[in-house]
Amino acid sequence: MSSKNYDFSGWATRNDITCADGLTIRQDAFADCDGISVPLVYMHDHKDPENVLGHALLENREDGVYCYGSFNDTEKGQMAKALVAHGDITSLSIFANQLVKKGKDVLHGAIREVSLVLAGANPGATIDFPILQHSDGSYEDVEDEAIISYKQPLSMSDALAHYFDEDEEDLYHADDEEDDDDDDDPEVQEVIDSLNDDQKTLLDGMMTMAYNKGFEDASGEDEDEDEESDEEVEQSHVEEGDTLMHKNVFENDRTEVLQHGMDAETASAILTDAKTNQASMKATCLAHSIDNIDWLFPEAKTASATPGWLKRDTGWVQGVLNGVHHTPYSRIKSMFADIREDEARAKGYIKDEYKKEEVFSLLKRSTTPQTIYKKQKLDRDDIIDITDFDVVAWIKAEMRMMLDEEIARAIMVGDGRLASAEEKIREEHVRPIWTDNELYSVKVRVTYAAGADDNAKAQANIKALIKNRKLYKGSGNPKFYTTEDVLADMLLITDTTGRFIYESVQALANKIRVSEIVTVPVFDNLTRADGGKTYQLLGIMVNLQDYNVGADKGGAVNMFDDFDIDYNKETYLIETRISGALTVPYSALVLETEVNG
Numbered sequence: 001m002s003s004k005n006y007d008f009s010g011w012a013t014r015n016d017i018t019c020a021d022g023l024t025i026r027q028d029a030f031a032d033c034d035g036i037s038v039p040l041v042y043m044h045d046h047k048d049p050e051n052v053l054g055h056a057l058l059e060n061r062e063d064g065v066y067c068y069g070s071f072n073d074t075e076k077g078q079m080a081k082a083l084v085a086h087g088d089i090t091s092l093s094i095f096a097n098q099l100v101k102k103g104k105d106v107l108h109g110a111i112r113e114v115s116l117v118l119a120g121a122n123p124g125a126t127i128d129f130p131i132l133q134h135s136d137g138s139y140e141d142v143e144d145e146a147i148i149s150y151k152q153p154l155s156m157s158d159a160l161a162h163y164f165d166e167d168e169e170d171l172y173h174a175d176d177e178e179d180d181d182d183d184d185d186p187e188v189q190e191v192i193d194s195l196n197d198d199q200k201t202l203l204d205g206m207m208t209m210a211y212n213k214g215f216e217d218a219s220g221e222d223e224d225e226d227e228e229s230d231e232e233v234e235q236s237h238v239e240e241g242d243t244l245m246h247k248n249v250f251e252n253d254r255t256e257v258l259q260h261g262m263d264a265e266t267a268s269a270i271l272t273d274a275k276t277n278q279a280s281m282k283a284t285c286l287a288h289s290i291d292n293i294d295w296l297f298p299e300a301k302t303a304s305a306t307p308g309w310l311k312r313d314t315g316w317v318q319g320v321l322n323g324v325h326h327t328p329y330s331r332i333k334s335m336f337a338d339i340r341e342d343e344a345r346a347k348g349y350i351k352d353e354y355k356k357e358e359v360f361s362l363l364k365r366s367t368t369p370q371t372i373y374k375k376q377k378l379d380r381d382d383i384i385d386i387t388d389f390d391v392v393a394w395i396k397a398e399m400r401m402m403l404d405e406e407i408a409r410a411i412m413v414g415d416g417r418l419a420s421a422e423e424k425i426r427e428e429h430v431r432p433i434w435t436d437n438e439l440y441s442v443k444v445r446v447t448y449a450a451g452a453d454d455n456a457k458a459q460a461n462i463k464a465l466i467k468n469r470k471l472y473k474g475s476g477n478p479k480f481y482t483t484e485d486v487l488a489d490m491l492l493i494t495d496t497t498g499r500f501i502y503e504s505v506q507a508l509a510n511k512i513r514v515s516e517i518v519t520v521p522v523f524d525n526l527t528r529a530d531g532g533k534t535y536q537l538l539g540i541m542v543n544l545q546d547y548n549v550g551a552d553k554g555g556a557v558n559m560f561d562d563f564d565i566d567y568n569k570e571t572y573l574i575e576t577r578i579s580g581a582l583t584v585p586y587s588a589l590v591l592e593t594e595v596n597g
Helices: 075-086 156-161 188-193 197-213 223-237 264-276 315-323 380-385 391-412 454-467 484-491 505-511
Strands: 008-014 037-042 052-061 064-071 091-102 105-117 127-133 139-141 325-327 332-338 361-367 370-379 441-445 479-482 517-519 527-530 533-542 547-550 558-564 569-582 588-594
Touching: 008 091, 037 064, 052 075, 052 105, 064 075, 064 105, 075 105, 315 391, 315 517, 332 569, 361 569, 370 380, 370 391, 380 391, 380 569, 391 558, 391 569, 454 484, 454 505, 454 533, 454 588, 484 505, 484 517, 505 517
Parallel strands: 037 105, 325 547, 441 588, 479 517
Antiparallel strands: 008 064, 008 127, 037 052, 052 064, 091 105, 127 139, 332 361, 370 569, 479 533, 527 533, 533 588, 547 569, 558 569
8 A cells, every 4th residue: 555645654553552541452453444544633523524634544454553644635634734744743543433342452443533632542653654745746755754663752742741740641431431340430330320310311412412513424434334334343243251332321323432632622721721820730631522521420428317517515515404403483582591690699698698689681582484495497398398308307406406505505604695685595584603693603713923824824723723612502512614725724734744733634623622524615715794804704613403493384395386378388496484593502613814904
């Protein structure tokens, strides 16, 4: 076969060379293509007929498929001819379908076109002989410019490839099926089976559009005849153990397609990215033949049956609610006789002297209830449409969790809202231990030396608690409620040798004479004004059995449902009506420090 009638010649593909995608084309895989002409295209771009640069005559050889390329007289065809003659483009690539594979080996297929590419997947697919045409119409072989070996010179393809890591792929096989032995990646059919009906319809339509924009039959033969001959060829090449890729799931006889090399749009995008931002040269070199292909991926699944909560640590809440004393009545009256003064002391008697009466005062206070609630509303249509979990049960759990936290917060330190807020839990109904009257809640003020570090402040806190422990008159052994920061500073106290003094939280609890130390997140950075000064809360020592929570019959926690017919809304209400207060004098010690400035 004479090459004088063609503009260049080279290997369209080489046998027994592992390509960049792991596939290996075996000898005579494309033997049926011997002697046929296929379109010569630039970068496998089938969308525009102007990208057809000419044709290539295929010749099956022992080492692969050799081709003789002829450029047409179009502007793009002549430009490509000049690029090849100048050595700017030296790589070739094939587009093939009707593939028969065994593992990663391609045993048979039909080449539909040959492309000039900037970077090929098969390292042996190169242009050997660019042929120059003289003004008199004769041709000359440029043998001294021939590229015989598989290693290419540093041309445009090498320059482009050097922008990326060696691990980045610069080719793609459309509809390529993974190796059966690869357990890490799902089979194509498994991925397709995971799609819902809408996704399958979308995929089928997009693939049909993609094929309609490409060429239907590169050889120019009648489609029906081509399909029939292809099927016969396939059957003749199937051996025992081979995988015959008949029709794929997209119908219309769309068999598996092998396409080596990047398309024009991908290469242009890569070059633009390389010029504008070399720091982001990790841009993808893997091109897909479907836009927005991620729409076809299986939908993500939640790790748990219901959405989780992003919330504060509420482990302390149930301890507070279970620790307080409960009564079946909500109006609580505390009454005490103060017999601490000298007038209440017993007296000695002197004969014939007047016996004086004992004098003492009565102390009392009353606490009345308030309703505390949380309301939520859902559209009934949303309730029906959410089928993955019971949204009503989920939202009711959130309502109870937040109600409990609010009651526990009000008991310990108040709800924190301004006195003018309509939603405020009033302190005359649920009396906070932190701000309660000195008769019930003793304020222990700790002062730090100027320039004291965290170690010194922690030591001062422990010393204040130990020295003022005598003021505690509550029931039994109390607990100490504090913040994580205060607890951490106490545990990090070291001696002169750098050894931690308290090896555990319980060791520290034993030191300050409490049964347990509990951290409360809502204590963080709480301050209050008193006597013109501002104090920061450090902790509260209390036995919650001395705090009474009362609720009349029907005032316990209740959940109510209501449906609004006019607006199709389901409304949920959880509420309780309670009162709360310390009932034992001096039953709490509040550790505070003055905030300077």
